[in-house]
Amino acid sequence: xxxxxxxxxxxxxxxxxxxxxxxxxxxxxxxxxxxxxxxxxxxxxxxxxxxxxxxxxxxxxxxxxxxxxxxxxxxxxxxxxxxxxxxxxxxxxxxxxxxxxxxxxxxxxxxxxxx
Numbered sequence: 001x002x003x004x005x006x007x008x009x010x011x012x013x014x015x016x017x018x019x020x021x022x023x024x025x026x027x028x029x030x031x032x033x034x035x036x037x038x039x040x041x042x043x044x045x046x047x048x049x050x051x052x053x054x055x056x057x058x059x060x061x062x063x064x065x066x067x068x069x070x071x072x073x074x075x076x077x078x079x080x081x082x083x084x085x086x087x088x089x090x091x092x093x094x095x096x097x098x099x100x101x102x103x104x105x106x107x108x109x110x111x112x113x114x115x
Contacts, residue, residue, distance in 0.1 A: 002066060008081050013052075016055075018110065023097075033096050037092055090115075
């Protein structure tokens, strides 16, 4: 199994990165949206920027062909996570792809894959 995340929160951050990179650009507005969401995901952690950078380097060093597998396996692994929590993740990801003022086809496709 391709589960590489220690917690659901780590996985969610990976998904946020996936959304932010889906259109091929990782811009400042997307970065800021993710940064604002990190304290809710990791209430005990006091350095959101550090978490953001770590998540970004993990994401960018992951073989792109493995990403769909990681996402699928990890969703299965965290199947006990409540639907409401997963739905919140979904709406957060929508915030991220809208952050740069445009939602393109690659982002829409990435979202539909996750449904």
